Amino acid sequence: MKPIRNCAVAILLFLVTSSAAFAQTAITLHVDATDAARNVLHSRLTVPVKPGPLTLFYPKWIPGEHTPTGTIDDVVGLKLSAGGKTIPWRRDDVEMFSFHCDIPPGTTTLDITFDDVSQPETTASAKLARIKWNRLLVYPEGVASDAINVKASLKLPPGWKFASALPITTDNRGELQFKEVSLTQLVDSPAIIGAHFRSLPLSTTGMKHELDLMADTTQALELKSETLTGLRNLVQQAYALFGARHYNSYTFLVTLSDHGGSEGLEHHESSEDGVGEKAFSEELELLDFAELMGHEYTHSWNGKYRRPAGLATPDFEQPMHGDLLWVYEGLTQYLGKVLPTRSGLWTAEVFREAMAAVAAEMEHQSGREWRPLVDTAVAVQLTYSSPRAWLNYRRRVDYYDEGSLIWLDADVLIRTRSNGKLSLDDFCRRFHGGQNTAPVVKPYTFDDVVNTLNEVMPYDWRSFLNARVNAINPHAPVGGITNGGWRVVYTDKPNTEIRIADHGRKSVDVSYSLGLLLKEDGTVLDVNPNLPAFKAGVAPGMKILTVNGRTWSTDVLHEAIASSKNSTAPIELVVENGSFNETYRVNYHDGERYPHLERDNTKPDVLSDVIKSRAQQ
Ligand SMILES: [Zn+2]
Numbered sequence: 001m002k003p004i005r006n007c008a009v010a011i012l013l014f015l016v017t018s019s020a021a022f023a024q025t026a027i028t029l030h031v032d033a034t035d036a037a038r039n040v041l042h043s044r045l046t047v048p049v050k051p052g053p054l055t056l057f058y059p060k061w062i063p064g065e066h067t068p069t070g071t072i073d074d075v076v077g078l079k080l081s082a083g084g085k086t087i088p089w090r091r092d093d094v095e096m097f098s099f100h101c102d103i104p105p106g107t108t109t110l111d112i113t114f115d116d117v118s119q120p121e122t123t124a125s126a127k128l129a130r131i132k133w134n135r136l137l138v139y140p141e142g143v144a145s146d147a148i149n150v151k152a153s154l155k156l157p158p159g160w161k162f163a164s165a166l167p168i169t170t171d172n173r174g175e176l177q178f179k180e181v182s183l184t185q186l187v188d189s190p191a192i193i194g195a196h197f198r199s200l201p202l203s204t205t206g207m208k209h210e211l212d213l214m215a216d217t218t219q220a221l222e223l224k225s226e227t228l229t230g231l232r233n234l235v236q237q238a239y240a241l242f243g244a245r246h247y248n249s250y251t252f253l254v255t256l257s258d259h260g261g262s263e264g265l266e267h268h269e270s271s272e273d274g275v276g277e278k279a280f281s282e283e284l285e286l287l288d289f290a291e292l293m294g295h296e297y298t299h300s301w302n303g304k305y306r307r308p309a310g311l312a313t314p315d316f317e318q319p320m321h322g323d324l325l326w327v328y329e330g331l332t333q334y335l336g337k338v339l340p341t342r343s344g345l346w347t348a349e350v351f352r353e354a355m356a357a358v359a360a361e362m363e364h365q366s367g368r369e370w371r372p373l374v375d376t377a378v379a380v381q382l383t384y385s386s387p388r389a390w391l392n393y394r395r396r397v398d399y400y401d402e403g404s405l406i407w408l409d410a411d412v413l414i415r416t417r418s419n420g421k422l423s424l425d426d427f428c429r430r431f432h433g434g435q436n437t438a439p440v441v442k443p444y445t446f447d448d449v450v451n452t453l454n455e456v457m458p459y460d461w462r463s464f465l466n467a468r469v470n471a472i473n474p475h476a477p478v479g480g481i482t483n484g485g486w487r488v489v490y491t492d493k494p495n496t497e498i499r500i501a502d503h504g505r506k507s508v509d510v511s512y513s514l515g516l517l518l519k520e521d522g523t524v525l526d527v528n529p530n531l532p533a534f535k536a537g538v539a540p541g542m543k544i545l546t547v548n549g550r551t552w553s554t555d556v557l558h559e560a561i562a563s564s565k566n567s568t569a570p571i572e573l574v575v576e577n578g579s580f581n582e583t584y585r586v587n588y589h590d591g592e593r594y595p596h597l598e599r600d601n602t603k604p605d606v607l608s609d610v611i612k613s614r615a616q617q
Contacts (some may be wrong), residue, residue, distance in 0.1 A: 372472050
């Protein structure tokens with residue numbers, strides 16, 4: 001999904017103290033999902049305890065989310081009891097995720113019940129839901145999640161189906177009992193449930209790979225044969241790239257709904273992939289889906305198996321350190337585009353359009369004049385949920401996209417200096433490959449990244465990375481594109497990746513002409529302070545009412561920008577700012593501008609080598 005520093009290694013040495021009143025036997029967790037369509041899940045836990053003071057903790061720092069996003073405010077109806085007698089609790093005055101109680105003498109088990117009331121359109125629709133176990137349990141504070149075992153069970157709504165990487169022991173007509181696993185594995189093994197289900201194998205021999213789909217309608221489950229072939233190729237191409245796997249089986253848990261919330265969350269043996277109902281039939285949504293599959297699957301290696309030491313925390317209480325997210329997410333963002341292209345889910349042209357869009361956006365982030373890339377990662381607790389207004393000046397989670405440019409730069413550098421004998425694939429094999437293993441975490445530091453790059457090809461990688469990650473750079477790192485035989489150019493032809501983004505967020509992106517990102521109704525989402533619209537007076541939150549005297553529409557805006565080329569007059573905008581209307585004159589005459597890659601014939605086409613399929617293993 002969407003976030004070390006050397007000192008973060010100290011976290012691993014953090015002394016984990018066992019909560020005094022916790023007895024080390026399995027917790028049982030029963031989830032009643034029969035009200036899932038109403039966004040309510042009923043949770044019932046039995047926790048082995050000893051008499052004395054006990055503090056219960058609700059998962060706060062969620063793996064893959066890199067931030068304290070635990071949904072504590074969705075916990076309602078919390079009741080503790082033992083032997084039928086209520087046990088009072090008190091929330092910690094400072095740590096809102098902690099609940100203190102006293103276990104009476106003679107008590108061996110504590111019963112806990114609560115409801116998880118998720119926000120509408122986040123985890124469930126009328127016909128499907130994602131079961132995220134971390135939302136549904138508390139555990140004794142201070143105990144490592146590897147040291148707690150949980151026996152979970154789940155009751156489905158009548159007629160609903162189920163899919164998860166979590167092993168089942170019994171399935172009694174919608175009452176599922178799971179194998180006892182560690183709390184770590186449980187939280188890493190979510191489920192999807194729903195009325196309309198389809199399961200498709202993605203490998204025919206060897207290890208099990210599966211595409212499990214829940215959708216709001218049966219029609220939404222239909223996917224083209226070339227999409228299925230592409231996904232099967234993706235499994236093969238990832239193995240050909242990394243040379244080993246670190247899971248026992250892998251399941252893509254895909255939900256297709258316009259109301260069940262979008263999602264993209266990685267796990268060792270599965271991924272949660274929440275897309276729109278028409279993701280398999282609408283052209284732009286299908287391209288977006290392919291990237292999501294490539295991204296989340298790559299995370300099984302880069303993120304789950306190899307994880308920055310600062311993100312490899314022992315429980316869900318210790319804060320995470322995000323400073324190596326340009327590896328965790330940046331390299332994943334890169335491979336998440338490369339692998340779908342090698343698999344045929346994307347064409348070479350779509351790949352180039354995506355890299356052009358990334359290069360253009362990062363080059364135009366005005367915030368890069370004050371904020372080094374690393375700070376967007378260190379501050380992930382802020383950047384991940386930053387509001388849209390002033391994002392260009394603030395910078396957003398740029399460690400994703402600028403990270404992908406840095407890794408392309410490194411890839412092209414290795415390919416060029418080794419005359420095509422070596423590539424970033426060799427780094428990935430050394431860093432993420434090795435022997436096949438079951439899920440395991442192998443933490444790393446910045447030095448480990450530098451050392452492995454040097455093993456592949458001796459170079460001053462420390463300076464290479466420091467210059468791009470830790471220093472303030474007025475320009476985006478586009479060396480992978482320019483040294484790869486291409487250049488970023490701007491034309492009036494819309495860019496495919498920008499069309500995908502506009503389609504998804506219902507926006508109008510004219511970032512490289514007027515310097516505006518707008519809602520389809522004319523509301524200004526963001527401005528680039530270096531470009532003409534801001535200089536004329538436009539700011540986020542305002543709403544454009546008319547363009548050159550005509551009532552706002554996206555067509556009217558595009559026509560005005562296109563015809564600016566042949567006019568010396570400014571583009572006149574009447575803009576609503578609160579209860580006042582103002583007229584702003586934007587001095588702009590360059591027509592529509594969208595980024596693309598254009599071949600530079602003076603250099604070899606290394607970029608095309610990057611996206612060539614590898615021979616399958
Ligand atoms: Zn990610």
